[in-house]
Amino acid sequence: MQIDVISLSISGIVLILLVLGILYSPAFNRFDQRLHQRLVKTQKNIFWKIIAFINEPKLVIVWDVLIAGILINEGDYKLGLWTLLTLGVTDGAGYVIKHLVKRNRPRSHLSEEEGYSFPSGHVIGATTMCLILYTLLRRITTSYLPLILLIYWAFVVISRLNLRAHYPSDVLGAVALSVFCFTVMQTIYAALFLEG
Template sequence: MIYLVIFFILELMVITNNSFITNFDSSIQTILQGMVSSGFTSIFKTVTFLGSPLMDLIYLLLIAFLFLKNNYKQTALWIIYLLISGNIISFLIKITVHRQRPLNAILPASGYSFPSGHVFGTTLLILTIIFLVLPHLHNKNWRIGISVIAILWLILVAFSRVYLRGHFPSDVLGSALLAGTWWEFSELLYLRYHATIINLFKFHLGNQKE
């Protein structure tokens, strides 16, 4: 609920062109403008490609496949549901808010600006890795190390989108909040209907045996 409330407040401020948000965005963009160089641009173009919605889709489907292969069918289906439903929600918000992208983009991008598809997809990916994949690792140091790397990757992807002027800073902040909200909602939904899902699996498997 905290994520959701903060996200809606931020969305409302974006829609109304609130002065606090516009000043927040412009101040950070001004700072990053002084950092622009060919070296940084090459690095962040690579980062933004590896953190693109298409790549996040591939990563998450690969994780779902590995869970399915290891007989974690419910987890695999939940990841697919999270991915599909989350992207639908993100798209609907984009076309509703209708926010134009920043001017003078270093790497031009199509579509609307709020929220960032890159950061939304990457946040879902990182949450999936931390809460679903890493618990299967027995080595605590590995879990901590991978968690730190995953969070740093999310920060790097978010930074690349603002640096390349594909998004405003408030776009990437809103995306992370939206992804966190959708993750928590999907988790609660799964736990609420867990027994129903189990029964559906048993019914389906029973029919296959017959």
């Protein structure tokens, strides 16, 4: 079994440092709040609300189930199951961390945004789905796929900051968690189904 130790180590360390900073460092939280205020200068508009809606965590689950359904319909049951479990494990880990950290959203967030702030559920979903799609499609599509996925991902990240739903560390924590869980699930898949 081969594991991507670098991705796992970096994402795990970043996630742990962010959680510790949020929970135990007033200086880190002040820095994060100032960075949030500097980054969020634009007016909220309908474009960013549409991006946020399309990437609503519950809707991302629907996209994931559709992708898994296509894979299963094509006879690739193992990859379909991996697709479901990868997002499920990542979302589950995000839910647990949200309720352990219990970080409030920025004061200027939209009133319709509910729940805790760290990590961003939208960014967890977008990052995980981009990693899944890249893994599934990289052999059959053009070289533009990484750029397309990167632009999509960047729009989701910008929307979460622009709508004042999250601090920058919430976004970074979501990316770190997604990369960590994706790497673990990819390693498990390879160990179970690809190695003899």
